[in-house]
Amino acid sequence: MNAGSIRLATPQGKWLLAAMILGSGMAFLDGSIVGLALPAMNADLDAGAAGVQWIVNGYTLTLAALILVGGSLGDRLGRRKVFITGVTWFAASSVLCALAPTIEVLVTARGLQGVGAALLTPGSLAIISASFAPEDRGAAIGAWSGLAGVTSSIGPLLGGWLVDTVGWRAIFWINVPLAVLVVWLSLRHVPETTGDQGRIDFGGAGLTAVGLAALTYGLVEKSEAWGLVGLALLVVFVIHQKRTPHALVPLSLFSDRVFTAANICTFAIYGALGAALFLLVQQLQYVSGFSPLVAGLATVPLTIIMVLFASKAGALGARVGPRWPMTLGPLIAASGLLLMLRIGEGASFWTDVLPGSIVFGAGITVLVAPLTTAVLAAVPVSQTGVASGINNAVARTASLLAVAAIPPIAGISGQSFADPAIFGPGFRLGMLICAGMLVVASGFAVALVRGPKVSPTALQAD
DSSP, rough: OOOOOOOTTTTHHHHHHHHHHHHHHHHHHHHHHHHHHHHHHHHTTOOHHHHHHHHHHHHHHHHHHHHHHHHHHHHHHHHHHHHHHHHHHHHHHHHHHHHHOSHHHHHHHHHHHHHHHHHHHHHHHHHHHBBBBOOOHHHHHHHHHHHHHHHHHHEEEEHHHHHHHHHOOOOOOOOHHHHHHHHHHHHHHHHOOOOOOOOHHHHHHHHHHHHHHHHHHHHHTHHHHHHHHHHHHHHHHHHHHHHHHSSSSOGGGGSSSHHHHHHHHHHHHOOOOHHHHHHHHHHHHHTTTTOHHHHHHHHHHHHHHHHHHHHHHHHHHHHSSSSSHHOOOOOHHHHHHHHHHGTTTTOOIIIIIIIHHHHHHHHHHHHHHHHHHHHHTTTTTTHHHHHHHHHHHHHHHHHHHHHHHHHHTTOSHHHHHHHHHHHHHHHHHHHHHHHHHHHHHHHHHHHHOOOOOGGGGGOOOO
């Protein structure tokens, strides 16, 4: 059966969708599991605060820097080929993570994992869009989104159980059989498709990767020199994007006020989200004394609420426009973070952890779909793919820089950072910073977002 004509109800359609969900689910699962294992990794490898940050940032750095390149490579070389390469790469680097004898090897392997994720993540949705018949495309994308959310909600429970019973290395070993299954399904049931055959901006990708790496290193290690080098390289990247005819990030898109405002909001929101979850799961273990499994339960309400209500929030945003959901959602989420300030020594999961987690999840759910709507509605239909890719890269970069910057600012640093007397006050200050970022996002939304009411079906037209 040819690409672009596969029906969802056929065996090939079901197996194709399963391969894409399982493949992208590896990256989603990894993101939710690793945070829970950080205290165990720190205890085993004597990582220190900077090492723990790099376990997260090594992965996010390469993913943020290369995700646009991954999408372009799929369009040029073949989406199935690049997707399978990404899955295989991800599995091989997961083995290196599982075998890592030192924190340096683990951080390097995590960076390699991010490269694999950058190759497979954009490919999964692109393959679905290019392979299914137009009348089934929306349902396939909806199923992919919903089941990916279910995968993310399983992650904390599975990861917490593995860390508790087997050890942190097991969270990487589980990627190997999953990758073998995904590759087998892809070879049997996924047709090859291609897209834009234009040149790939490897120069821009290199400037982004090195610039973000230098800036992140400067933030984690409190080095002004490295931070300035990173900023300088990112300025050169912007100049390069203005001059090259094959820009990774077409700067002309930012001439639209709503597109610019939505991406500023994305940066603040996803920076707060990444740093808050990074701090929360460690606070629950270092200070409150919860096991990894129970700490993982704290993040489950966020995913469950999104799975149950994200489509309704998207429909609401389509009716009233994105401005008010993007204004109120961050304020609700910030209220959830303020409720989490009660989490400390002897905290109760039911009275101190769960209320803040539910409110935070409700706020994120209110804003995410309208935020995506605002980004896509601000550009021509022919550019929705690149606009979505830019917004995804902005979200990843925000999480990278927030996890690098906020812990040191909050006083969480050094080898003794896990001491409750150090981590507890740092957690509270860090959460206040994250809440402030959400308030800033709300301010930008109410002041600058004037997007029209948009039919969700219009956003799936391409």
